[in-house]
Amino acid sequence: MLTQKQNQLLSFLIKRIEEDGISPSYEEICIELSLKSKSGIHRIVKSLEERGYVERLENKARAIAPKKYTNGQTYITNVINLTNKFLDKKSSVIKEPKNSNTEQIPLLGKIAAGTPIEAISNYDEFIEVPSSYISSKECFALHVEGDSMIDEGIYDGDTVIINKQTDIKNGDIIVALIDKEEATLKKFRQKGDSIALEPANKHYKTQIYGPDRITIQGKMCTLIRKY
Numbered sequence: 001m002l003t004q005k006q007n008q009l010l011s012f013l014i015k016r017i018e019e020d021g022i023s024p025s026y027e028e029i030c031i032e033l034s035l036k037s038k039s040g041i042h043r044i045v046k047s048l049e050e051r052g053y054v055e056r057l058e059n060k061a062r063a064i065a066p067k068k069y070t071n072g073q074t075y076i077t078n079v080i081n082l083t084n085k086f087l088d089k090k091s092s093v094i095k096e097p098k099n100s101n102t103e104q105i106p107l108l109g110k111i112a113a114g115t116p117i118e119a120i121s122n123y124d125e126f127i128e129v130p131s132s133y134i135s136s137k138e139c140f141a142l143h144v145e146g147d148s149m150i151d152e153g154i155y156d157g158d159t160v161i162i163n164k165q166t167d168i169k170n171g172d173i174i175v176a177l178i179d180k181e182e183a184t185l186k187k188f189r190q191k192g193d194s195i196a197l198e199p200a201n202k203h204y205k206t207q208i209y210g211p212d213r214i215t216i217q218g219k220m221c222t223l224i225r226k227y
Helices: 004-020 026-033 038-050
Strands: 054-056 064-066 102-112 126-130 139-145 159-163 173-178 182-191 194-198 207-209 214-224
Touching: 004 026, 004 038, 004 064, 026 038, 038 054, 102 159, 102 182, 139 214, 182 214
Parallel strands: 102 139
Antiparallel strands: 054 064, 102 126, 139 159, 159 214, 173 182, 173 214, 182 194, 194 207
16 A cells, blocks of 8 residues: 555656646655655655556656556556657647758757756757757757856856767766756766766856766757847
């Protein structure tokens, strides 16, 4: 039998997926369960995962997938495919670019250039960019929020284009997923088993992590700014 909080979280998870096509954020779950800290959500999700009620999809944020209903019956739906990814009901249909010199790439939400914020792995919007801005077919765009990378010319409100790649060198500007739930835009630096995420602003401190806590989502290749 599930605890009250486990039951409440699982019910909310299933409801949001069926209504919106995506799992709720940890912040939304905190509000729904009246919890003050995400650490409490982690414990509940882990306990549900250990009991086989949910599954966390690898290398994705906002991707807790239910496997059972609260009564223990197998969860069956056409909204998600656990072997692939969430099928977002709100996703736009990809249209052919109007100009042969442009490409449409998914806009995945916001990325923090400052204190890490929750990453968004599902999308419902595309942006059209010049083909010359893209160095790989596997890429996506993110809006920058924060000022920790201003010395690299990356400002709050900019849009960055990210190549999906894991072959990263020291000094590259990357999207790093921390503990599989929060993402940040920082300079990458690795020494031994330690990974440093370096800001480009003297008012922020470099954060050091073990390799098991960091998943590299991609490398920044282009910056777009609206004036």
